[in-house]
Amino acid sequence: IAHVRRTQPLLVVAALALQQNLMAVAIMPLVPVYAKEVLDVGAGGYGLLAGAMGAGFLTGALAVSVFGNFPRRGLTMLLMGAVWDGCAVAFGFSRSLPLSMGLLFLMAVSGSYWFNAAVTVFQTRAGDAMRGRVMSVWGITAQMFPVGWLVGGALAEAFGNQQALIISALAGTPVALAFYLLSPSFRRA
Secondary structure, eight states: OHHHHHSTTHHHHHHHHHHHHHHGGGGGGGHHHIIIIISOOHHHHHHHHHHHHHHHHHHHHHHHHHHOOOSOHHHHHHHHHHHHHHHHHHHHHOOOHHHHHHHHHHHHHHHHHHHHHHHHHHHHHHOTTTHHHHHHHHHHHHTTHHHHHHHHHHHHHHHOHHHHHHHHHHTTHHHHHHHHHHOHHHHHO
């Protein structure tokens, strides 16, 4: 943990990963709700929505493996997080199954690029001697997403589905932009 604090931009990337896994995944517990109550497509429609997201993650992973990642990983994280957040808010207002599927697909593609950029920063900045221990910090932040599902469900219960997605987006892209503007090492990552 001390090494992550001292080695920039690892602390910023860890904070962003934690923030994303607590707030950006608010959409996950809402997809079945949208399938049943908003889009009225039932279990089969939920399968299509989940499949679209899975196809997006696969497409993003294949794109990263074919085209490589972007050299400006901090900017990649900022932009891909903004795509995720924008698609999540648009999903909240969508009343069309094909549009909702397309939005989830785009979210997942952007999520693949975001994840790859973040892990690459951790791997390349950790240094050989500390890589295993530094990656354990990454593991802790990355595995907070089930708590984020609880946050998403609690936000939806307290404020409504659309508002929960808007709140999660406002806790995402503006925070990432602030980190990007305030951290020169993150901008250079």
